[in-house]
Amino acid sequence: MFLIDQRSRKPIYEQIVDNVKNLIISGSLKRNDQLPSVRQLAQELSINPNTIQRAYAELEREGVTYSLKGRGSFVGSSLNDLRTSETEELLDDIFKTCISLQKMLCPKDRIIKKVEEAYNVGEGVDKRD
Amino acid sequence: MFLIDQRSRKPIYEQIVDNVKNLIISGSLKRNDQLPSVRQLAQELSINPNTIQRAYAELEREGVTYSLKGRGSFVGSSLNDLRTSETEELLDDIFKTCISLQKMLCPKDRIIKKVEEAYNVGEGVDKRD
Amino acid sequence: MFLIDQRSRKPIYEQIVDNVKNLIISGSLKRNDQLPSVRQLAQELSINPNTIQRAYAELEREGVTYSLKGRGSFVGSSLNDLRTSETEELLDDIFKTCISLQKMLCPKDRIIKKVEEAYNVGEGVDKRD
Amino acid sequence: MFLIDQRSRKPIYEQIVDNVKNLIISGSLKRNDQLPSVRQLAQELSINPNTIQRAYAELEREGVTYSLKGRGSFVGSSLNDLRTSETEELLDDIFKTCISLQKMLCPKDRIIKKVEEAYNVGEGVDKRD
DNA sequence: GTGGTCTAGACCACA
DNA sequence: GTGGTCTAGACCACA
Numbered sequence: 001m002f003l004i005d006q007r008s009r010k011p012i013y014e015q016i017v018d019n020v021k022n023l024i025i026s027g028s029l030k031r032n033d034q035l036p037s038v039r040q041l042a043q044e045l046s047i048n049p050n051t052i053q054r055a056y057a058e059l060e061r062e063g064v065t066y067s068l069k070g071r072g073s074f075v076g077s078s079l080n081d082l083r084t085s086e087t088e089e090l091l092d093d094i095f096k097t098c099i100s101l102q103k104m105l106c107p108k109d110r111i112i113k114k115v116e117e118a119y120n121v122g123e124g125v126d127k128r129d
Numbered sequence: 130m131f132l133i134d135q136r137s138r139k140p141i142y143e144q145i146v147d148n149v150k151n152l153i154i155s156g157s158l159k160r161n162d163q164l165p166s167v168r169q170l171a172q173e174l175s176i177n178p179n180t181i182q183r184a185y186a187e188l189e190r191e192g193v194t195y196s197l198k199g200r201g202s203f204v205g206s207s208l209n210d211l212r213t214s215e216t217e218e219l220l221d222d223i224f225k226t227c228i229s230l231q232k233m234l235c236p237k238d239r240i241i242k243k244v245e246e247a248y249n250v251g252e253g254v255d256k257r258d
Numbered sequence: 259m260f261l262i263d264q265r266s267r268k269p270i271y272e273q274i275v276d277n278v279k280n281l282i283i284s285g286s287l288k289r290n291d292q293l294p295s296v297r298q299l300a301q302e303l304s305i306n307p308n309t310i311q312r313a314y315a316e317l318e319r320e321g322v323t324y325s326l327k328g329r330g331s332f333v334g335s336s337l338n339d340l341r342t343s344e345t346e347e348l349l350d351d352i353f354k355t356c357i358s359l360q361k362m363l364c365p366k367d368r369i370i371k372k373v374e375e376a377y378n379v380g381e382g383v384d385k386r387d
Numbered sequence: 388m389f390l391i392d393q394r395s396r397k398p399i400y401e402q403i404v405d406n407v408k409n410l411i412i413s414g415s416l417k418r419n420d421q422l423p424s425v426r427q428l429a430q431e432l433s434i435n436p437n438t439i440q441r442a443y444a445e446l447e448r449e450g451v452t453y454s455l456k457g458r459g460s461f462v463g464s465s466l467n468d469l470r471t472s473e474t475e476e477l478l479d480d481i482f483k484t485c486i487s488l489q490k491m492l493c494p495k496d497r498i499i500k501k502v503e504e505a506y507n508v509g510e511g512v513d514k515r516d
Numbered sequence: 517g518t519g520g521t522c523t524a525g526a527c528c529a530c531a
Numbered sequence: 532g533t534g535g536t537c538t539a540g541a542c543c544a545c546a
Contacts, residue, residue, distance in 0.1 A: 006326050007324055007326065011327060011529075011530060011531090012327065012530080012531075013530080013531085025232075025233060026232075047531080048530095048531045049531095050530090050531060051530080051531055054530085054531090083233050083234070086233060087230065087233050087235050090226050090229055090230050090233070090235070091230070091235070091239065091240065091243050093222075093226050094223065094226055094227075094230075094240055094243050094244065094247075095243050095246065095247050097219050097222050097223055097226075098223075098243070098244050098247030098248065099247050099250070100219055101216065101219050101220070101223075102247065102248055103154075103155075104154060104212050104215060104216050104219070105212070106216050106219075106220070108244060108245070108248050110220065111220065111223060111244050112241055112244060114220050114223050114224050114227070115223065115227050115237065115240050115241060115244065116237070117224065118223075118224045118225075118227030118228050118231065119227065119231055119237050121228070140535080140536060140537090141536080141537075142536080142537090166517080166518065166519080167518080167519065167520095168517095168518085168519095176537090176538090177537060177538045177539070177540095178538095178539095178540095179537075179538075179539085179540095180536080180537060180538080182519075182520070182521095183536090183537095185519080186519095186520085195394055196518085196519060196520095197393050197394065197518085197519090197546085198398060198399065198518080198519075198520095198544080198545050198546065199517080199518045199519070199544080199545040199546035200517090200518060200519085200545090200546065201517090201518055201519075202518090202519075269520080269521060269522090270521080270522075271521080271522090283490075283491060284490075295532085295533065295534080296533080296534065296535095297532095297533085297534095305522090305523090306522060306523045306524070306525095307523095307524095307525095308522075308523075308524085308525095309521080309522060309523080311534075311535070311536095312521090312522095314534080315534095315535085325533085325534060325535095326531085326533085326534090327529080327530050327531065327533075327534075328529080328530040328531035328532080328533045328534070329530090329531065329532090329533060329534085330532090330533055330534075331533090331534075341491050341492070344491060345488065345491050345493050348484050348487055348488050348491070348493075349488070349493070349497065349498065349501050351480075351484050352481060352484055352485075352488075352498060352501050352502065352505075353501050353504065353505045354505075355477050355480050355481055355484075356481075356501070356502050356505030356506065357505050357508070358477055359474065359477050359478070359481075360505065360506055361409075361412075361413075362412060362470050362473060362474050362477070363470070364474050364477070364478070366502060366503070366506050368474075368478065369478065369481055369502050370499055370502060372478050372481050372482050372485070373481065373485050373495060373498050373499060373502065374495070375482065376481075376482050376483075376485030376486050376489065377485065377489055377495045379486070398544075398545060398546090399545080399546075400545080400546085434546080435545095435546045436546095437545090437546060438545080438546055441545085441546090
């Protein structure tokens with residue numbers, strides 16, 4: 001269920017954070033579901049437990065999960081909360097990148113074409129006439 | 130002309146690389162123009178010469194600049210070469226972000242609205258009817 | 259295992275790069291083997307860690323090694339990849355030198371004799387009739 | 388008559404040294420011929436006079452030229468002396484490169500094929516049957 | 517003057 | 532522990 005790329009530039013603990021969020025967004029983890037224990041996940045992924053611990057701490061800090069002493073970590077955010085905040089972040093990235101592209105004199109249409117392309121690739125043709 | 134954010138997560142030497150590229154793209158630096166010397170730029174930006182040196186070495190490795198022994202560093206890439214390659218990179222970023230947004234069930238129109246917004250902010254209203 | 263000549267015209271960091279490549283080519287380092295850590299090698303060779311770091315960065319840039327965050331540097335290239343590319347480079351050197359020798363009116367046979375000589379010295383007589 | 392590559396890794400003064408030697412070897416400069424004056428050559432090549440001066444000093448140090456106070460620099464070596472010593476140096480390079488190639492398990496025949504190739508390219512086919 | 521290499525030593529994020 | 536970045540300061544070859 002967790003996909004980690006050891007060679008990626010993105011720190012492993014961030015990848016774990018993203019993985020958990022995606023599992024929530026995809027519906028695999030629901031509110032109040034328990035996350036795998038630090039030790040178990042560490043063993044499963046062959047990753048240092050400190051790294052898992054750090055990821056869980058970060059998730060808790062962001063309010064995505066909560067922990068009960070001696071019991072473990074549990075999903076706190078609802079699917080919708082998370083989906084909304086993540087979406088806003090990504091739209092912000094789009095915005096910033098567009099500003100740069102405009103400075104490079106890239107015509108707006110090229111970007112829009114790219115967006116269409118992504119939506120076609122990702123989902124199959126979504127326009128049927 | 131150079132803007133460095135000491136607090137940024139992005140290494141200073143990378144920021145310098147980006148600055149030089151941007152100066153070329155904006156037309157402030159033209160092919161065969163001489164860059165400020167390592168020492169001069171270091172003093173101007175209150176940054177260690179080694180860090181500038183590293184940035185210049187990276188620029189040369191990428192073919193953006195070339196250096197003449199004992200003479201200095203000079204712009205090698207043409208504005209258009211650079212603009213093209215940078216644009217492709219950014220469009221790629223757009224593509225990847227769109228894939229993620231689609232997974233979050235973000236409607237395509239929200240993205241396109243964001244793109245339009247960026248183009249209006251950046252340039253003033255460019256479409257009046 | 260590492261041989262560094264402090265007096266050589268070739269920069270130390272390049273010598274380290276060459277050393278690592280040779281260890282791979284000779285089979286002493288295999289794919290996914292861990293390289294000595296920056297600090298350890300620095301101490302062993304009585305060389306500044308920054309210089310080792312630079313060599314390792316270059317090796318990674320060339321795709322010969324890869325590094326895992328917080329874990330270390332590892333061999334990425336296979337023996338054969340490296341042997342092939344290095345061989346091509348050296349054959350190219352031979353070609354260029356021959357062009358110069360021809361301009362000096364050196365008869366081709368003198369070169370071929372030299373080649374034979376090198377192969378006899380390096381390996382013991384390899385042709386007995 | 389002089390070909391200088393400002394961007395080459397080889398220092399300009401070495402390139403000038405090589406140029407003079409080649410002019411002697413090709414017969415364009417004969418024993419006791421006068422070399423162009425430092426100032427004249429510097430102007431012709433748009434190169435710092437110090438650099439020419441350094442090249443001429445090196446040529447004199449190697450015994451290739453001699454200088455007369457207030458008169459200039461003159462060719463000292465005969466064509467044959469020079470051709471012989473340069474040839475020996477290049478053959479030595481071939482030898483060393485072959486040792487390396489042998490370590491990489493490159494078959495001797497690949498080298499010899501390369502030598503033949505260089506002699507064909509450089510001079511037109513030299514074997515007619 | 518120019519860029520390039522190196523040492524010494526610090527601090528950082530990450531595992 | 533690991534690699535990566537940065538400062539400070541020296542020295543080099545080269546033009």
